[in-house]
Amino acid sequence: MRILKFFSYTFISAIIYALTQWGIVSAISHIKGVEWVGVYAFALxxxxxxxxxxxxxxxxxxxTEKNDVDINSYCLSILVSQALGLLVCIAFSYLFYQEYLYYVVCLYVVKICESLAETVYGYRQWHDNYRAIATSKICRSILLFASISVSLLAGLSLLQSVQIQVIAAVISIFLLDVRKVSVKSGQILKQQFYLLGLPLAVAATLLSVKTMFPRxxxxxxxxxxxxxVFASMxxxxxxxxxxxxxxxxxxxxIVARTSREKKIKVIYGGFLGSLLLGSGLSLFIYLxxxxxxxVIYGDGFVVxxxxxxxxLLIITTTFVSSYLGYIASALRVLKQQPLIYIFIILVMFIAFYLLKSFISVVDSIYLVVIVGNIVQFFLLLYLVKIGLTDESSSHS
Incomplete structure (x- = not known):
């Protein structure tokens, strides 16, 4: 019952967040055209x-902390790391994609605000305060969607609309989250956070590269x-x-803190849930x-x-493999994840250049995403088994 209550909060906020993200893409497509969705998606x-x-x-x-959380140190650590990330992103865009530079700067500032929000959400999640997480996420999502959509409707360019979104993001993070967390002067950085989080950082980056490089x-x-069209789909x-x-x-x-027997039941139930969600959405899209x-993207959108x-295949394989990724992290099987994602990306690169010799480039890209998801599923399933085996060994 407690799990269902927590899930209801996160589910509702996730649905609204998804709808507002969709709304942004839909607004760009309807008002500016599908090709501008490509510009926005590539900058992201x-x-x-x-x-x-x-x-x-x-x-x-x-x-997944075992002891009480020092949220002040985490917030300061994220601010420092993301400031460095912004500099890296500016340098990379300036060197290779100058036409996207201003979009990149604006969108990265929005993401910094989201990173601070995620830090506070982790603290609230540790305290099982899912209602506060949901309230913040819903309010922020609606504000960001309204800011860019109204700007586009008012006749502003896409870049100007994204700049308005930056202002909305900064306002929302202070109103909804950061003002409730006091970062005191003299607060030290959590060096242990960087060391422990490095495998997760590398794995998350590689997973993001895996998701984004088809673009x-x-x-x-x-x-x-x-x-x-690809980004919209x-x-x-x-x-x-x-x-x-x-x-x-x-x-x-729950997986991080409970006994091995309960872990297995929770993991198995969650896997069936992710499979049913993927299959259900696939059936809806097929029909x-x-x-x-x-309706969402306008008459100019052709599939x-x-x-x-x-x-349909991408949705189902993405859902189950993503779920296993979270479970592997909950079991603290972290060090192997970067190697797995490097291997997946290499497989996708090789598959793309082989496929495009026989079929169209566009079809090759879609098939490469499916191949990557299937490989990711089996490798992450192996990691979950390792995590459960280590759990059994530590208690024997």
């Missing part, structure tokens, strides 16, 4: 891997329109993935997908039957 692709690295898996570390292939080999995966994230984040503290795409089938 430049931001997310770097932001994920300098996050150091902060929420997972806080929520780089699309941007290089295809058009901004094709990139916009992947938002279905991202939206559903947020539900899996919410679902998993409720189970992570109503084309109509939903038209063929093969792309629709690819999407």
């Amino acid at each position: 692709s430049l931001v997310l891997p770097i932001n994920m690295f300098f996050n150091f898996g902060v929420r997972q570390l806080i929520s 780089f292939f699309m941007e290089y080999y295809a058009s901004n329109f094709e990139l916009g 992947m938002y279905f995966v991202s939206a559903g993935g947020l539900v899996i994230t919410a679902f998993s984040q409720v189970l992570v503290p 109503f997908g084309e109509w939903v795409f038209k 063929n039957h093969s792309q629709l089938l690819y999407l």
